[in-house]
Structure formats: C-alpha cells, structure tokens
Amino acid sequence: MKCTECGNVVPVKDFRYLYNARIDSSISIRQCTKCETWLAVDELNGVVTQAVGAGEAPWGKSAGIEGVAAA
Amino acid sequence: MTTCQECKSFFPLDEDQAKGDCVQRVKDPRQAYYMAKPVNAEDDCSSCASFHKKEFVQ
C-alpha cells in the first residue's frame, strides 16, 4: 500500500494500526511509519482513502444521525 | 545573617512571636492569591529572593 503523503510503499500490515473508524466498517486508521501521517485505510481493498487531520471523520456521520427527525 | 523576622512578609503568631507566617502575594498565569508558609522568626533567609526588609524591626 502506498502512503498518499510521502509515497512510502510497504505491505498494509506495516502501516502502524491505530484503531478502527467504526467496528462495522472496513475503514481503519493507520499511521505511516515513515512520515507518521494518520491515514484512513480501506482494509478490504488495501488502499489509503485519505490522510486524517484534526476534526476530520473519514467514516462520515455518526450512526443513527440520519434517523433523527429534526437533526 | 538575615532572618525572617526582619522581613515585611513575616507575620508572627500572637501566642508565640518566635513563629509566624511568610505571607506573599502571587500572580500566576491563571490567578492571583495570597499564600502563607509557616516559618520561624530566626530562620536564615539570606538567600530568599522574596526578602523585603521591614522599616522597623521590633
């Protein structure tokens, strides 16, 4: 897998696993061990979807929000 | 030797003048306050950065 920030190419498992974005989604947060950027990773396809900065939510909204009447 | 009792910040106890409090005004980055630390009148304070001599030492 290739880091979108520094171009580092190593197997997915060699990107430091941090935590899941949501347990029921295949997106996880991993860290490039070369440039230390936090990355959102599609675990099924083994690709980086985006770098994760402060306040960003690569998995979208919280569960259930769509079902809240006036929200 | 300079002693605490010579300092403006020294407030002796009524019941025992040999003991007292060093009372100081402090302003830290968040708040201002007065603090008191027990000291003895005869304590050496030659190296105390907060020492301010009293005008009249009793």
Place this chain on the structure above:
Amino acid sequence: MTQAALRDTSVDVFEKNQEWWWAAEKKRSTRLDYLRKAIWKKGAIGGLYAPGVKVDLERAKLHTQKAKEMEASPDPFVMKFAKILAHVLDNKTIFITDQAQLVGYTGSLPHTMAWDPSCASILNEEAYNDPTAIPDPVDENQQVIREICNYWIGKSDLDKMMPVFDMEDLMKMLSGSIGWGVPLARGGYSNKDYEYIMTGKRAFGDIIEELDRKIDEVDAEVHKPGATAETARMYDKLNNWDAMKITLEAGIRIAKRYARLARIIAENFEEDPQRKEELLKIASACEQVPAKPPRTLQESFQYDIFIQMMSRNEAIEGAWPSRPDYYHGPYYDKDVNIDKTLTKEEALDLVGEFLIRAAEVCQFKPKWTREGLQGIDGTWVWTMGGVKKDGSDACNDLTIAFMQAARLVRVANPTFSFRWHPKVSDEVMREIFECIRQGLGYPSMRHDPVLIANSMHWHGHPIEEARTWVHQACLSPCPTTKRGYQPMRMANATANCAKIIEYVFSSGFDHVVNMQVGAETPDVATLTNFEEFFGAWIEQMKTIFSILVRAVNRARMLAPTLTPRPFLSGISERSIESGLDTCEPSLAQGNAWITAFTWVENIDSLAAVKKLVFDEKKYTLAELKEALAKNWEGCEEMRLDFVINAPKWGNDDDYVDDIMLRCLDEAAKFSKVLKCPSGNNWPILPENVSGNIHYANIVGALPNGRRLGDALYDGGVSPGPGLDKNGPTAVLKSCGKIDHITGGRAFLLNQRLSPTQLADEKGYQLWRAYMRTWADLGIDHIQFNMVDDKTLRSAQKDPEKYQEVIVRVAGYSAHFVDISRKTQDNIIQRTVQGLG
C-alpha cells in the same frame, strides 16, 4: 471565539445556536467567571498533565522528613502516621485566591498536584519519570524526587504488604492485564459516615471531647485490679483513639491557619471594603468549622471542603462520594428562605464556587490511572435528589441551585447523578433536563426504588440505611451510615472482562503481558459445542474475579494494622465507639463490588461464536483462533462477517440478549460464592470510566470483530458504538430484560441524543416520555450525551475555542478537548438516537 466576538454576541444568540459554553461565560457573575477561569486544569489530557501543572514536592518532603524523624520513635504505627499527617497539615503552604469565599486545597499552590509517596513505591517512579510535571529547576527537583523515591522503597504501604500477599495473585493483578487498581486501603477512595458528621449535630471539637471521655474511661478500666483478654485489647484502642484525636486537632489547626491568613490579608493588604468584609467572613467561617458545627451555607460548604482536604491528605482519594443538596440543603433553606441573609444570587455564587473548589482538587496519579480517567482527576460523582430515610422526597431548593450553578460554571468534575423516584417534581425534572440539554452530560439518572431494593438484596442493608445511599464512585450505591459506609475502594477488584473471552482462545495465557494469567482451559479448537465453549468462558470469568477479590480481601484484612486511617476513623461513629480502625471488617456491613470493565464484548463475542461457528458452521474455532492470533490481518471479510452477520446486544434481539442474561446469571451466582472480609457478597457492576481506551492496546483481537488497538465498547451494558441499529426503545428493551435488582450491583447505560431534536418544550416532553419507559422497565442507570457531531469535530479542529464543551465519557464527564483523539472518536462513533 475572540474576546471581542464573545463580548458583542448576546446570550440569546448563543443560546439559540446552542453554544451553551459561551452563553454561560456571559451569564455567570464576575466572581464566578474569574474563579472558573482561575482553575488550573488538573485532569490529564489523554494521559499527560497539562503544561504548567506540577507535582507538589512540599507535601512529599514534609511527609518523608517526618517519617525519617520518627523512625526510631517507640510509637505504634498508627500514632506515627497520625503525627505525620498533623505535621503535613501544620506546615504546608496555604493560599487564598482573589475573590474566593471558600478556601482549602490538597496541594500547596494552585498549580500543584499533591503527591503522597508513602502508598506504593513502585508508583513513585512515575513522578521521577514524568519530567513535564517536575517543577523547575527540573534537574535539581528530579534529584529530590529520586531521594524521596529511594526512601520509600521497602517502606511504602504496598512494600509492607507484599510479603504477606499471595504473590502470584498480586503479580497477575499488577500486570495490568486483568485489573485496574492496587489493593490498598489508602489507594482508591472512601465514602464517609455523613450521618454522623454532616448532620449539624457534632463537629471535630465534639468528637475530641467524646474521645477524651473514652480515653479516660478505658485508661481507668485497664488500671483496675484484674486482667482479661479485653483489657489486653484496650491498649490498641487507646492508641487508635489517640491517633484519631491527633488528626482531628490538626484539622482544627489548619482551619485556623486559613482564618489567620484571611485576617492578615484583610488587615494588611486589602483596600476594598467589600473584599475586606468577605475575608473576615472567611476568617470567621474557618474559626467555626471544623471545630464546631456550621451555622451558615458558607460554613457548611467550608466544613465539607476541610473534611475532603483532610481525607485527601491522609489517602489517595480518586472519588468524592457526596450528597450535597441533602446535607447542605437545610443551611441553604435557613440563609435564603428563613433568615434571608443570602439572596438567591449570592447563594448561587457560593454553590458555583463550591463546584469550582472541588473541580481543582488533585492528587498526582500514575499514568494508567490518568488514562482510565481522561480529563479528570477522579470521579467526583455527587448524588442529588432521592428519598429521605422515611421515603419522602429529598429534593429541595439547593437541588435546583446546584443544577443552575452547574450550567454556569460548566466544570466536568464534579458531576451529578440524580436519584429519580416517582415523587420528583416536574420543576426539578426540567432543571435536570436543562443541564442535559445544555450538553453537560450530567446528571446521570438513577432509579432510586430499584437501587434501594438492590442494596437490600445484595448487601442486606436495612431500608432506612439503604435510602441514604450516595455514589461511592461512578455508579455503586453506598449508604452514609455508621455500619453501611465503605472506607476503602474494594473495587480495586476492577476486572478487565474482555480478557475472559480472550483467554478462552489462549487457554488463559496472556500474549500482551506474556504470562499465564487465566485458567488453563482446553485448547479452544478442541471444543465441540457451544456449551463446552461457554463452560470455558465461565471458568475464565471465575478465575479472573477470584484473583482480584482475593488480593483486595487480603488488603482489607491487613488495613487496620498496616495502613490505618486515623482521620477517617475519627469522623466515623463506629470507630469512635469501638476504638478500632474504620477499615476493620467486623464493624462494616460490607458492600463490595467488582467493577466489570469491558463486559459487553463478551456478550457480542459469545453470540458471534454461537451463530457463525456452532449454528451456521461457517467457520471452525481453529480458523477463528488463527484469525484472532493474526489480529484479523488479512481476514477482513471474515472480520466483517463476525461484526455484521452476528446479532449484537442492544437491538432487542433475544438471541444475543439471552446470552447477556446467562452471563449475568453465572456472574451473579459466583458473586454469592465470593465473600468480602465482612462476609458479604461481591456482585458485579459493569461500567468502564475510560478503561475502554486504556485497554485498547492490552486486549487482543476478539470474536466481536475488534482488533488489538481498537477502543473497546464504551461500557456497562451500553451497546457497541454504532451497533444499536434498532432505535432507542430497542436499547431500553434489551437493558430492561436484565433484572436490575438481582442481576448485578448496577449497569451503566450511555445514550446519545440529538440536541436539535430536543430543543424546546416538545423536546422536553419527548425526553420525559422516554424516561417514563426507562423507569417502567426498571433500568437502574442512564446518562446522555447531547452535543452534535459538528461541534465535536469543530472542537477537534480548534480546541482552544471549545474549552468548556463537555461530554459524558462513561461514569463521568470530561471536557471534550481533554480526552485523547481516540476517545473523542469513540464518543462521536456512538449512535445518535432519535426519540419519538
């Protein structure tokens, strides 16, 4: 928000935009605003202390200096310890903050964290190894810390106890894999005998007179002709009483030191006549309490602060059991309603300041504690409402004043927990709702009738005693009576329950700490049906609980002699009466519980194994064991199968809910096999504080689909974040299947609601209807987060602008900006439930 923008925007606009934190800044008095902003943030941010907050070396030095001086003294240990405590109180630096009306702090200066080096020498190294918290000059003070650490090696409480502990149990507990606590009576928290000390009938001076009478009587008794076994025991009682007296006298002396400082400031420095008058009032209050019972609301709060300060100088107190509206309420009534010596606004200032004084309290904690209590120093969960001993409504005007003050000062600690019962007025419920709606995350709601029955069921408290209950820490009810109150954190037996299911797959070997911790159950791959699998789970559960309980029981048994608490004993009727240390098990009813961290992972994992391995035979246990060993790496499709295609707790699905009931039933049966030193039961209490983040890197991959590193569920019986897909009523229905009286001691339930949906009267009515369902189902606890995603994401991006945004983490609240990114994301992941 810039200061200019804050000044130019009206309260109405902030409230319309639900920006409550900025509205509060504008609404509170100048005094409260100053005092609120004067607090040094003591809760660790993530696991690290905030810049500028430092370990208090003064206390550690005073303690160590006196201990050294007394090494050769012939005094029994309890007397030495009392004299050390008195020495610390007599010589510590004290301070009075500008504009304050209440005084007293655990450390020497506002930015310091009191450090007691005498509890556990192995934890002292944390002070040495945390250069960001060492005061300047760092090199010099690090050397001072080194010397203090060296002195206490072999002398601290834990060092004294280790040779008489079961070392195998202790090593497993302290490995950090299954437990969260150190089995020490002076490390944790204590409830208080508030019925003895806080009802206005007596104060320290009265108790000292009583002690003098006791000492004279027994002294005369032992010198009469004759000798019995009882006579022989009387010498120990005399020592204990003497020690209690020493600490109570020291408590009176330090109060008088505050009085003197207030007078010195008034007479020598202060020029503002109004402030001079306030300082003289502080002086008068500190001359009155704790020597004599309080006369006013200010004195009542001051008395409480002194008691807490004393207790926190005697021990590490990570909680603050309290029922402030109940015990201070009569003084509010007298000052505001009867004598009219205080206006409501003046009273609100005092109440707000009381919250602020509590919010700044801090004692230096090791990193594992900080990680489990992110953003706070300890769980100050104050109990509000409830019923009186006769069953009538205990709410009063001060209950309402506390709710209003909380919205003004917006501290995350203390938080409130409200004892709901059917007689609570609509006025009080609206005040509670307003706190929740304004995003405080508190009060949490407790079902008083259920919990009173629960206390009677599990621990046999008589009903009048059970009705006095306060939160001992986050959740567990504990009476405030002579025999009912708990003097020690028995919940040092806190179990990291996700290890139960993890150990089923590793035959009890812990691959994180690399040692055999659990039971050596058969290789999981050889198990042929769900009952065998569940049997292995039961064995691991029993093994883990037993290790923890044995260690804590041992600590409690040893406490009166090795780690006595003369001050806590001195404010306890049972000790004054008996001459025994308050930890003496025979004096107490006993109300221990096992805090069950990370509990629901077991339920979802068991359900996934039952369905996919045994019912559908889609995978074998050998395949699952291998996938877990690989932390699901390369097994993403299989992992998603275990998450998405297995039933999950919290959806009103009997398949998995029945497994929850079976697990609780097994735990409840075993809870009655386990006994505390007072002979009572050890029920479990599922909740997490922020242990779900602390344990993320300690719990391995699990069959519910989590990997090593992922946050665990947010705890108690809360469903996994995002996994409760059938709406809020389904969550309540699942939780309502549990018998909250006999199923365990208490069950934490987090719910996240939409602030937009609950904005107005309609929102209040929706919430009331939801709460009626909650009450009808007999669920003992519920707490709410009501801050939207947008605000939370903005706070992640610009933390400086959102300092007073609060979230409910688990059994406590924290300022959102003070918790780690992982915890923040975990909270945002929680399902937002729409009501109605």
